[in-house]
Amino acid sequence: MTEIGLNHFLILSTGLFFLGVYGFLTRRNLITILMSIELMLNSVNINFIAFNKYLWPDQMDGLFFTLFIIATAAAEAAVAIAIIIHLYRRFFSIDVTDAGELRH
């Protein structure tokens, strides 16, 4: 029998989530910001699966939430990258400090 409990998973996903937060706050390039968001989404998925495995074992609701989060993340990444490429065509840069046209 294994000694790994729910807490181990929660600590792992917390660490991953705040690595994503750190990247999100320090990066200035839109693609790397998107990568940080992917890290955060994945840490949430680990939480859902771990809770489903340990607390709610005969149901599958956490599993379905993870599936839907993965699908939504894929759609989000696709739209974000379309926007990034369009922005690059217009401004020849994908740095967030250069894309200030919407700034009032």
Place this chain on the structure above:
Amino acid sequence: MKDFIFYLIAVFILLNGFLSVTTRKIFRSAIYLLFALIGIAGIYFWMEYEFIAAVQVAVYVGGIVVLIIFSIFLTQQSGKELPVVNRTGNITAGIAALSGFLFTLIQIYRFNPGNLVFSASPSVEAIGEQLLSTGDSGYALPFEIISTLLLAAMIACIVIAMKTNPKKA
């Protein structure tokens, strides 16, 4: 042995995640992200949720990371280094992330779920039946909504990325 494998995967994920948000070469950042996502698929395998692990590998590793790498090729010179983050921004972000991490850690230790049973995982057959069932706790409606969302996202991508004619605009 199983515990040791869990720690190995956890360290692998956190190390690659850290390198992914700190490295200054954007292409390397994408590759470290790829390894972190493979490690997360490993965690799902460790928990015996093979179906989710397969979806993770197919969608994230095979889809999103490839998309990110393509967009890097389209928008960057891959050898170019990202600019250095200024010191105040770095320290502020570090403090914000670290304090949030410590706060959540305290909450986790206060939660203390006790001894939990590591249960058997559901079969792919059961997943498929509940996903398409319209009865109690069936997920047919969210399934249809997500398919509409994916269609909308696909159309949106085409519309956004379409080459606009400067004369008409």
